[in-house]
Amino acid sequence: MPELPEVETTCRGLKPHVVNRQIAAVRIRERRLRWPVPRQLGRMIRGTHIRNIDRRAKYLLLRTDVGTLILHLGMSGSLRVVAADYPAGKYDHFELVFTDGNCLRLRDPRRFGCVLWTTNDPARHPLLSTLGPEPLSNALSGEYLYARSQGRRISVKSFIMNSAIVAGIGNIYANEALFAAGIHPQRQAGRISQQRYTCLADSIKHTLQNAIQAGGTTLRDFSREDGNPGYFQQQLRVYGREGASCPCCQAPIRRLMVAQRSSYFCHRCQR
Numbered sequence: 001m002p003e004l005p006e007v008e009t010t011c012r013g014l015k016p017h018v019v020n021r022q023i024a025a026v027r028i029r030e031r032r033l034r035w036p037v038p039r040q041l042g043r044m045i046r047g048t049h050i051r052n053i054d055r056r057a058k059y060l061l062l063r064t065d066v067g068t069l070i071l072h073l074g075m076s077g078s079l080r081v082v083a084a085d086y087p088a089g090k091y092d093h094f095e096l097v098f099t100d101g102n103c104l105r106l107r108d109p110r111r112f113g114c115v116l117w118t119t120n121d122p123a124r125h126p127l128l129s130t131l132g133p134e135p136l137s138n139a140l141s142g143e144y145l146y147a148r149s150q151g152r153r154i155s156v157k158s159f160i161m162n163s164a165i166v167a168g169i170g171n172i173y174a175n176e177a178l179f180a181a182g183i184h185p186q187r188q189a190g191r192i193s194q195q196r197y198t199c200l201a202d203s204i205k206h207t208l209q210n211a212i213q214a215g216g217t218t219l220r221d222f223s224r225e226d227g228n229p230g231y232f233q234q235q236l237r238v239y240g241r242e243g244a245s246c247p248c249c250q251a252p253i254r255r256l257m258v259a260q261r262s263s264y265f266c267h268r269c270q271r
């Protein structure tokens, strides 16, 4: 599943290929994504320009002259820019055709992604308005996490994966950040000191930044049909490594379920 670093890398990779392009047409081959693609989209945005592309949590925001397209890649979605006449595949459900002869094409085999439209401030869209701060912004700090955790009996892992607390932290990076901070995933959120939350906030930022950097270097060309759309393999230290040795102390990595998600941790390094 594309996590925040992949979405950020996608955003950066697409930017030079889509910003200031004029939309000549909208092609919808399959409307039934997670939510239906608006039927009238073509009529509304044909002839307008994409002025910017940015990211909020795992949503991509394509800002046109008249409103904003909100895209989510779901479980299996990917975006690329290709020649508009390049034959579409079975899972190429949606595309924006530009006047320069290229198109931005969404491929989504499992159809958990979405393409939505708003003419209002997208920050006020129901999907975005309840999101907590961006993990890479200064708003995420130890002080903030500590304040929000008071009185909470849920596990710290569920706490940081709650998008109302911090936006866009998926299972992989929650595991990695907790390992880096030396915090056990099942520890009660309300029973962690501000000092440890400061360490956790730093770990979240470092973990995500490293992944974004790795994505930027291993990349993939967003403007080639045969380029790797893919989600880069990260250097993961605990995630998916049950039974392997901890990179810090050599104890075997353990796995347990926390809130129905696999949690990988070192029982010696994480308390």
Ligand SMILES: [Zn+2]
Pocket (backbone or CB within 6 Å): 246, 247, 248, 249, 250, 251, 266, 267, 268, 269, 270
């Ligand atoms: Zn260890």
